[in-house]
Amino acid sequence: xxxxxxxxxVSGAPGQMVTIxxxxxxxxxxxxxxxxxxxxxxxxxxxxxxxxxxxxxxxxRFSGSRxxxxxxxxxxxxxxxxxxxxxxxxxxxxxxxxxVFGGGTKLTV
Amino acid sequence: xxxxxxxxxxxxxxxxxxxxAGSGFPFGRYAMSWFRQAPGKGLEWVGLxxxxxxxxxxxxxxxxxxxxxxxxxxxxxxxxxxxxxxxTDDTAVYYCAKGxxxxxxxxxxxxxxxxxxxxxxxS
Numbered sequence: 001x002x003x004x005x006x007x008x009x010v011s012g013a014p015g016q017m018v019t020i021x022x023x024x025x026x027x028x029x030x031x032x033x034x035x036x037x038x039x040x041x042x043x044x045x046x047x048x049x050x051x052x053x054x055x056x057x058x059x060x061r062f063s064g065s066r067x068x069x070x071x072x073x074x075x076x077x078x079x080x081x082x083x084x085x086x087x088x089x090x091x092x093x094x095x096x097x098x099x100v101f102g103g104g105t106k107l108t109v
Numbered sequence: 110x111x112x113x114x115x116x117x118x119x120x121x122x123x124x125x126x127x128x129x130a131g132s133g134f135p136f137g138r139y140a141m142s143w144f145r146q147a148p149g150k151g152l153e154w155v156g157l158x159x160x161x162x163x164x165x166x167x168x169x170x171x172x173x174x175x176x177x178x179x180x181x182x183x184x185x186x187x188x189x190x191x192x193x194x195x196x197t198d199d200t201a202v203y204y205c206a207k208g209x210x211x212x213x214x215x216x217x218x219x220x221x222x223x224x225x226x227x228x229x230x231x232s
Contacts, residue, residue, distance in 0.1 A: 002151065031215035036152075043204055044152065046220035055220065087152050091215040097168035098213060099142065099154035 003028060003092050004102035011108040017076040020105045022088035024069040028100065031091035033071035035064055038085045038104075047086070048073060075107070083109045111141075111205050116226030123195050127226050129188040129205030137161060137183035140208030142219055143190045145201035145228075155203070158188060160211035168213075173199075195230045202227050 005023045012018040022033055032051050036044040046055055048064035051071065061082075063074045071090075075082055088102040115127040129141060142157040156169040158179045167179050178191040188205060203226050206219035 032218075034218040043222040043225050045222070046218060049209075049218040049220070050216060089152075089218065091213070091217070093215075097154065097157060097170060099157065101152045101154065104151040 002103040003095070003100040004088050004090060006086075006088060006102035006105045008103070009106045009108065012075075012078045014078050014080060014109060016078050017074060018078060018107065019075075020073045020086050020088075020107070022071045022073070022090075022102050024071075024090060024092075024100075026069065027092045027094035028090050029069045031093075033064065033066055034089045035062075035073045036087045036089065038087065040084075044087065078109050080109050083107055110221055111207060111223040113203065113205050113223040113226040116203065116228050118229045118231065119195055120232050121195060121197055121230055123230075124191070124193045125195065125228060126192070127190040127203055127205075127228070129190070129223060131186045131188070131207065134207065136186035138211055140210065140212055140217075141179075141181060141188040142206050142208055142213075143179060143188075144204045144206065144219075144222075145199075146204070146225075147198075147201040150201075153201075155190070157208065157213055159213070163212040192228070195228075197230050200228060200230045 035048040037047045038044040051066035052064045086105045091098045092100045140159045143155040156179045158167045176194045181188045206222040209217040
């Protein structure tokens with residue numbers, strides 16, 4: 001089981017807002033959460049870093065938040081091209097190497 | 110950017126080596142990490158090599174420890190993943206990515222990612 005828990009799927013209509021949750025455990029508490037977007041057959045792309053920061057080029061429709069051992073990715077003004085898989089990533093101080101991912105969430109628009 | 114090469118078909122018990130070439134950034138100053146994604150599955154971290162500023166030390170996921178080896182040649186801006194004693198469960202697309210700094214910390218992310226290299230382990 002992934003250290004970070006995400007819902008397997010979410011859906012929303014164009015123009016609506018959806019949120020994707022990412023829940024960790026005590027060993028991930030206090031560490032930053034990052035989000036990646038992946039389209040079928042392509043590499044993951046950094047979407048949000050440091051809980052709520054957008055790399056250059058990422059629309060402000062995408063936003064992140066963090067509270068305790070949980071985090072959320074919000075996507076407002078849904079567009080058809082947002083349909084993709086979304087993964088959260090963080091640091092787990094109980095594991096060698098420390099890199100952990102959520103299981104991924106499939107967004108259907 | 111980073112670009113992987115070296116994927117292919119290999120029999121169980123065989124070996125394969127993947128390369129990751131970095132460009133457009135000071136390669137030697139950054140940690141480089143390998144990930145994989147089995148068909149229809151999520152992302153899995155494989156291992157990470159720190160920059161020489163942090164001793165060039167390496168961490169591996171438990172699933173590959175003792176079978177996979179990560180190295181780097183900063184003079185050529187290349188990171189390498191040597192995979193030995195491959196198993197059918199190692200079948201996946203393998204990605205390399207640049208770390209956010211010379212090591213991996215509680216705030217670290219990975220960007221950019223390469224396009225991926227498909228490794229198929231089958232008889």
